Amino acid sequence: MIATTAGALPGVRLVHGAADTPVGGVVIDSREVRPGDLFVAIRGGHAFTGAARDAGAAAVLVEEAHAAGEPAAGVVLAARDTVEALAAIGAANAAAATRCTVVGVTGSSGKTSTKDALAAVLGRTFRVVASASSHNNEIGVPLTLCRIGPHDDVAVCEMAMRGPGQIAALAAIAGPRVAVVTNVGTAHLGMLGSRRAIAEAKAELVTALPDDGVAVLPHDEPLLAEARRAGLRVLEFGEGDGPDVALVARVARPGGQQARFRVGEAEIEVALPVEGRHQALNVAAALAVAHALGVPLADAAAGAAGIRLQRWRGEAIVLPGGAVVLNEAYNANPASLGAALEALGERAVGSRRIAVLGEMAELGDEGPELHRTSGRQAAERGVTVLVAVGDAAAAYLEGAGPDVEGHRVADAAAAIELLAGLVRPADAVLVKGSRSAGLEGVAEGLAGRLTNRSEP
Secondary structure, three states, rough: OOOOHHHHHOOEEEOOOOOOEEEOOEOHHHHHHHOOOEEHHHHHHHHHHHHHHHHHHHHEEEEEHOOOOOOOOOOEEEEEEEEHHHHHHHHHHHHHOOEEEEEEEEEEOOOOHHHHHHHHHOOOOOEEEOOOOOOOOOOHHHHHHHHHOOOOOOEEEEOOOOOOOHHHHHHHHHOEEEEEEOOOOOOOOOHHHOOOHHHHHHHHHOOOOOOEEEEEEOOOOHHHHHOOOOOEEEEEEEEEOOEEEEEEEEEOOOOOOEEEEEEOHHHHHEOOOOOOOHHHHHHHHHHHHHHHHOOOHHHHHHHHHOOOOOOOOOEEOOOOOOEEEEOOOOOHHHHHHHHHHHHHHHOOOOOOOOOOOOOOOOOHHHHHHHHHHHHHHHHHHHOOEEEEEEEOOOHHHHHHHOOEEEEHHHHHHHHHHHHHHOOOOOOEEEOOOOOOHHHOHHHHHHHHHHHHHHOO
């Protein structure tokens, strides 16, 4: 955080303590407090201000309704709404970091992986701050902005949305100079009603750019055409001859892929430690940003070779006996599921393919048909065993048809039980679903069951 004091924080009222108390960082979890931090109490967090003080917090910020209940110890700040106050603090810190370029990342899928790719690709040249985990909402974005220090060059902010206007609100806080839209898919179709409406919501990030900003957009996406404006620099990424940054060729290998990219007039080849064409395209988007910011191509390539994705995204777990689980359990929508099925096919050359699929949430009235379509896609991709987890996931089996061995189970625990007797050595297993499906523990649970089974 840029050097500041409790009294200089915007949107708050000093209730008790010294206004000139330095504030070194901002946290919302009392377990993460370090000496000198500001603890912001959000959604019941006022119950933990004591723990924050004990951990060394320089100040605590509570909502006005709870200010009277705070002991007269240390620095106490109050605001009508602590989420709004956190946004103001994050925006002020970003504005004070005059040397730092904010890069906003949004899209129907691939946001977090692209954010991770950006951190790696830019990190050889710049000091980079990137969203932790999926800090991509009205709380997470300000927390990322609060982590910007006086010597940081780039802040990569992932931005998600649940409806129109939300990305615009996040962009107003962050002030991005570079905007990345990974794709326009059908995630949130139930809330927004059409891909056009989804594109309009994602394009809010591009609209927020200053006139000298840079938009990095997927090649040949007509739904984003209206986001372009005269004078705005636009770089496209994708495949083939058309994009400014293109994935030219790739060879899949266990645990990664060899990929060749064209960046402007030059080409680079990178041994990427991530699997799947979709991940290579995420890297192409990151390379476009690097190109816009003047990162030497050799540095960008070296950074790309060191990408590390967040948990439950493209994790490859080798089970006892030799089967491999591709753990993509963090979230799912039709586009990301299609990409994961393609990656499963590349990993499972010569092996049996098993897909363990939970529901794809927030698809509205089109949900059942989209699940059936994904089931058909699984069959076309060579899946021989499909395990549908939960009621909504049953439509996968309808789409997959009779040639795919289908199983329907109630929940993740039942899936583990079934898989423990089903998985054979050399199988390749994909686990994917929306967070509501709760499949995050399937891979580890299955590994534990197979370990126990193999013990004498």
